[in-house]
Amino acid sequence: MPTVYGLRSSGNCYKVQLLLELLGQPYRWVDTDSTQGATRTPEYLALNPNGKVPLLVLDDGRRLAESNAILCYLAEGTPYLPADAWDRARTLQWLFFEQYSHEPYIAVARFVRRWLPGDHARQAEVPRLIERGAQALDVMEQHIGSESFFSGGAFGVADMALFAYTHCAADGGFDLSRWPRVTAWLERVRSQPRFSAMAA
Amino acid sequence: MPTVYGLRSSGNCYKVQLLLELLGQPYRWVDTDSTQGATRTPEYLALNPNGKVPLLVLDDGRRLAESNAILCYLAEGTPYLPADAWDRARTLQWLFFEQYSHEPYIAVARFVRRWLPGDHARQAEVPRLIERGAQALDVMEQHIGSESFFSGGAFGVADMALFAYTHCAADGGFDLSRWPRVTAWLERVRSQPRFSAMAA
Incomplete structure (x- = not known):
């Protein structure tokens, strides 16, 4: 185990x-x-x-x-990671996007706003984090207009990775109603069998 | 093509x-x-x-x-990406490390110092970039003390990814002589057949 x-x-x-x-x-x-x-x-x-x-x-x-x-x-070997080489490549693309263009803004905005004092020097970073995080959400919104998921067309690990900080982006000051397709995708993730929510 | x-x-x-x-x-x-x-x-x-x-x-x-x-x-399908599941996982670990804990400091320090004017506001970021980049080099130095490469024990894509900004880290103000094992690993990468250098 x-x-x-x-x-x-x-x-x-x-x-x-x-x-x-x-x-x-x-x-x-x-x-x-x-x-x-x-x-x-x-x-x-x-x-x-x-x-x-x-x-x-x-x-x-x-x-x-x-x-x-x-x-x-x-x-590996489950439906959550595509076996097809191109679908796997596209899944990896979104996994690297998540760590480079998404998490450093959306997760960090959440951290600064929720865990640091209101007068902490890092609060000054928030406007730039919001701007760059919004760009990442724009890229997701564009993709999810033509496909239902991020893991080579099906639900999989790239969806889990992107869901992790997107679903709680409001904690960092993002208004997700600006990204209606992303919001609909979040619901598709939540509707997966055995879905488990993040601890509050 | x-x-x-x-x-x-x-x-x-x-x-x-x-x-x-x-x-x-x-x-x-x-x-x-x-x-x-x-x-x-x-x-x-x-x-x-x-x-x-x-x-x-x-x-x-x-x-x-x-x-x-x-x-x-x-x-995929070449010796540069391991077929073994665990070696592949370790290769991915270093690829994500490179994009999250290495590139945002070592590449950005190089960008700020080489491409931005000396009086640019972002020059103020350099000390923190150097500190965090040094931590990444410390982690590499520790790994490369027990293994020759980063791609599941053999030379492969994680070595290429880490080589890209490590070999020119001096551009960002890093003194690579502090990391002798990393320096020796850079030479092992350069000695690969058909190795191609980065444009100046």
Whole structure:
């Protein structure tokens, strides 16, 4: 049974929870609060030198970091990761888009607004985060006008990755009513059998 | 013959050039200068709505964005992308690490120092970029102490991705002599048959 080190309110960690629940795969979850320094201890850094959650640990001790790499590994051979080379490539495209053009703005806006004090210096970053995050949502809105999902035409790991921080984008100050197709796609994700919501 | 839209001095674009040269695969290259607005034209945005290079276009018109997704697609079935599930997962781990924990600091430090005026407001970002980029190099140094490469134990796409901005990190103000194992790994990459250097 694999073990996941993670923080339940982190979208990057939630992605892994969501996939495991959708797969109906048993797993252990070790609460690891990165906001309280739990990923910077010597013990944790020995597990993941990059000091981040989530981290997947297999029964034999092998360890895998990076949420989207974990998604691909766990989804291999399931309908959530396409076997077709081009569909797989398009899935990876959206997974890298999520980590480079989406999460650094939409997740960080949420972090700054929800977890930092209102007078913290980083509040000054919010307008730029909102602007760049809106560009990412625009790109998603355009894609989802012609296709139902982001994982090579079907529901899969790229949808889970993009859902993680899009569904709670309002926490960062985004008004999702500006992106009606994205909003409809969020509902399609929520309607998947065995869908599991993120912890509040 | 595939077409690559790219800027030769961009590490993200160079990754794709490097793989194609290593594979000995013929390709067309369309110079697309993102620093001069060439990725924000209506024509280019019709090809890649996210307005970035590189972009791979196949003969039948199919398009793929995101440098590391392009690497995986082109390397499928070659020795540069492991077939073994775990080695592939570890390769993806480093590809996501590169886009999330490495490129946003090491490539951006290079961009700010080399392409922006010395009195540009973004010069103020450089100390934090150097600090976070050094953390990424520390993580690489630790890994490369126990393995020769980053792509599941062998030379492959994760090495190409990490090489792209690591080898020119001095442009951003990093002193690579601090990371001797990384420096030795750079030489192992350069010694690969058909290795192709990045444009100056």
